[in-house]
Amino acid sequence: MKRRLFVVPLLIVLSIFLVIGATVFAGPRIQDEDEPPTPPAVPEENPLPRLLPLGTEGQAVEPAGVSAAWKNQVTRPGVYVFYDFRNVNPADYPGLFNGGHMTFYWNQIEKSYHVYDWSVVDSWIANEAALGKPVALEIVAYVGASSYDTAIKGYVAPGWLPTITCTDSDGRQFKIPRYHYSTFQSEYRALINAFGAKYNNDSRVEFIEISTGVDGENQPVQYNSGNVLEACIQADGLGQYQWEMYMKNISDYYLAAFPSKPLVIQHYPMYLHDSERRTIAQYDGPKGIGFKGNGLKPDRDKATRRDDPASSFYLAFLDDPAISYSNTVPIGFETYQFYLTDPIWQYWAVLNALDKHADYLVMDQDTFTDGNPIRQESLRFAMRYLGKNVNNTPEVWVALRETGYTYYPQYGNYSFYLYQDNGVPGGSTKAVTYRPSGSGEYQIQNTLVEPNVSFLAGTKEGWIARRTNQATGNPYMWFKVDDGYLYGxxxxxxxxxxxxxxxxxxxxxxxxGPGGAMKSAGTVTKTNTNTWKKFTFYIDDARMANGLLGLSDFRINCNGDGDEYIHMVMLAKRSSSQVVHNVALQTGPNLVSFPVQPASTAIQDVLAPIAGKYTKVFAYDNATKSWKSYDVSVPSWANTLQNLDPSMGFWIYMNQPATLPVTGTLPSSTSIPLYTGANLVGFPRANSQPVADALTSIAGKYTKVFEYDAGTSSWRSYDVSVPSWANTLQELRPGYGYWIYVNQNCTLTVSN
Structure with missing residues (x-):
């Protein structure tokens, strides 16, 4: 269901280290261990960085057997801003969306008989194009927006078309198109032909929404109490058969008018029976018309019906068209913040869409403008996989889940060409959640899910996950990689x-592994942080030819010493020993490193993927206790910092958020000389490690360690003089830079 919008005292906690505020000094000064050395908040004031603190307060299971050529018409998949009348600038929200969507009214364009004025459309497209945004277009004849603007009252087509006036249960009158009249359809066809003649070859236009009924969707009138509007138009002769024939006709008109554009019909709503979805899917899908579900949610009843071909509801529920044709035609979804008031719901809704191999997500502005990190993370994740297929996806993954509902929901995981199989012996997992059982929205009705797992509370990963079940003889999770992605x-x-x-x-x-033998990639020892963590295994001899039990490719083994709770598993192909590490960067200062040895350590080469998004870089010479700097505003030769390598920690100042991918080899071991006092270093290791374990090589020689979190603008610290549990820093992580204070010269050895 669509929504139509119209223009219309600070507490400082002193615990382990002291936070020093923004004080201006004439030159650099060396701080004691309570204040990690940092460049100034505004380095422009002095070419030599001051040692000032930055502040601490602050899966598609039924591919249709038809050509995928229509899927190939998708050239600019991604997130499109719903009803983008504000022309939102993607530069203000980098990486979250790439396009804009707009609905226009028929009577805005055809103001006199067969005279089409496209100026309002052209003006909006030009504004979007100026921002580098491709667009999605829709023209509607009737809107269900009376609750937003009572002056509109639904009908937005030219006044000379055939209509019927119906009264709803509240006494409101609505003029409704007589969709089944040949005069209405012929006039609509003329508009569609003119629409196609104008924009089919316009490169600024990415896709077209086929508009049939209210708000463009496949229902003739809006939802209303007692369905009295439906009764009114039925009495006027619009039965189910007439409505289905109308939808087919409109589909054909659009197909003829837009032979070069991706087309999507908006299939979620229905008129009189759910079977209408199956009818239009089986008519439109083989012709190459795609499907777009408006009202995407993270989980729902009545999602898919595939159990009984004799049922009138077979293949007729909300997501059945998208599931059936996800590999062959364009797939899209639309949703809004008022459907996804909890950001965690948005995260799982995005995973739901990607499971259907979506090409387009149309999202309202409220799903990203509030700055919520989970909302923004969900859209960045979407942008990475929308429009990708088994041949070009950067990774394959599976989000482990189960539905909480019982009336024909989608059971099982959300998969993107990687599948977890509960049917392999020893691998029957248990779905778990912190949510309670009950009948409310997103509460747990499904007995396959274990509710009230309180230690997962408040996390997007714990909204639904899976665990091993060693108590019932199921210590494993078995996984299968799509053979189209990797085999043999x-x-x-x-x-x-x-x-x-x-x-x-x-x-x-x-x-x-080699020869089909099962091989260990390694063992992880947990550290009881009660947080979600990631561990990456690097494997150089994977066969992945369905060689394990149940035709599986790999498994997680809980080793019989306690169950494992898993949210997501992701697999990527690598080029031989090359590893790509992604460093997440926030606007402002970031204290980071990278764990791989790149082919070139020249700073311009290392930072080339984020050119234009950073302004300055600072590294610390541990031996001389002095700063080196790189400023993009001065000639390259004038900079004292020319190279970056995995042993170094460095400050980088960003003018927008970005991700820095660094490609290289993981060093087997790295030796980093440390000198009495403060040292700024990297952590060249593939995975996180508890502080004490990571610093074993300098045990007894270090006193404090600091890590800076750019997302929260705060420090974490580890002090050997206080109990371990009292420290805010518990482990060292790849991608971060660290200040390490030592009481004598020594050498830190970091091993993979």
């Missing part, structure tokens, strides 16, 4: 597992 040979891959770090037990990952 000797392959370099990475597998990243997002797991809940509870307890101090272990788990392992085992895979289909």
């Amino acid at each position: 040979g000797t392959n370099a891959i990475s597998i990243t597992v997002t797991y809940f770090d509870r307890g101090t037990d272990t788990w392992s990952l085992e895979y289909d």
Whole structure:
């Protein structure tokens, strides 16, 4: 269901280290261990960075057997801003969306008989194009927006078309198109032909929404109490058969007018019976018309019906058209913040869409403008996978879940060419959530889900996850990679597992290795942080030819010493020993490093992927206790910092958020000389490690360690003189830079 919008005292906690505020000094000064050295908040004031603190307060299971050529018409998949009358600038929200969507009214364009004025459309497209945004267009004859603007009252087509006036249960009158009249359809066809003649070859236009009924969707009138409007138009001769024939005709008109554009019909609503969805799907899908569901949610009843071909509801529920044709025609979804008031719901709604191999997400502005990190993360994730297929996806993944509903929901995981199989012996997992049982929205009715797992509370990963079930003889999770992505040979891959770090037990990952033998990729020992963590296994000899039990490719083994709670598993192909590490960067200062050895350490080469998004970089010479800097506003030769390598921690100042991908090899071991006092270093390791374990090589020689979180503008610290549990820094992580204070010269050894 669519929504139509119209223009219309600070407490400082002193615990382990002291926060020093923004004080201006004439030159740099060396701080004690309570204040990690940092460049100035505004380095422009002095070419030599001052050592000032930055502040601490602050899966598609039924592919249709038809050509995928129509899917190939999708050239600019991504997130499109719903009803983008404000022309939102993507530069203000980098990486969150790439296009804009707009609905126009028929009577805005055809103001006199067969005279079409496209100026309002052209003006809006030009504004979007100036921002580099492709567009999606829709023209409607009737809107269900009377609750937003009572002056509109639904009908927005030219006044000379045939209509009927119906009264709803509240006494409001609505003029409704007589859709089944030949005169209405012939006039609509003329508009569609003119629409196509104008924009079919316009490169600024990415896709077209087929508009049939209210708000463009496949229902003739808006939802209304007692369905009295439906009764009115039925009495006028619009039965189910007439409505289905009308939808087919309109589909054909659009197909003829837009042979070069992706087309999507808006299939979620229906008129009199759910079977209308099956009828239009089986008519439009083989012709190459795609499907767009307006009202995307993270989970729902009545999502898919595939159990009984004799049922009139077979293949007729909300997501059945998208599931049936997800690999062959364009797929889109639309949703709004008022459907997804909890940001965690938005995260899972995005995963739901990607499971259907969506090409387009049309999202209202409220799903990203509030700055919520979960909302923004969900859209960045969407942008990475929308429009991708088994041949060009950067990774394959599976989000482990189960529905909380019982009336024909979508059971099982949300998968993107990687599948977890509960049917393989020893691998029957248990779905878990912190949500309670009950009949309310997103409460748990499904007995397959274990509710009230309180230690997962408040996390997007714990909204629904899976665990092993060793008590019932199921210590494994079995996974299968889509054969179209990877099958046979000797392959370099990475597998990243997002797991809940509870307890101090272990788990392992085992895979289909050389000759079909099961081989261990390694074992993880948990550290009881009660947080979600990621661990990446780098494998150079993966066969992945369905060689394990149940034709599986790899498994997670809880090792019989405690169950494992898993949110997501992601697999990527690598180029031989090359590893790509992504460094997340926020606007402003970031204290970071990278764990791989790139082919070139020249700073311009390392930072080339984020050119234009950073302004300054600072590194600290640990031996001389002095700063080196790189400023993009001065000639390259004038900068004292020319190279970056994995042993270094460095400050980088960003003018917008970005992700820095660094490609290279993981060093087996790195030796980093440290000198008495403060040292700024990197952490060249593939995975996180508890502080004490990471610094074993300098045990007894270090006193404090600091990490800066750019997302919260705050420090985390580890002080050897206080109990371990009292420290805010518990582990060292790849991608971060660290201040390490030592009481004597020594050498830190970091091993993979």
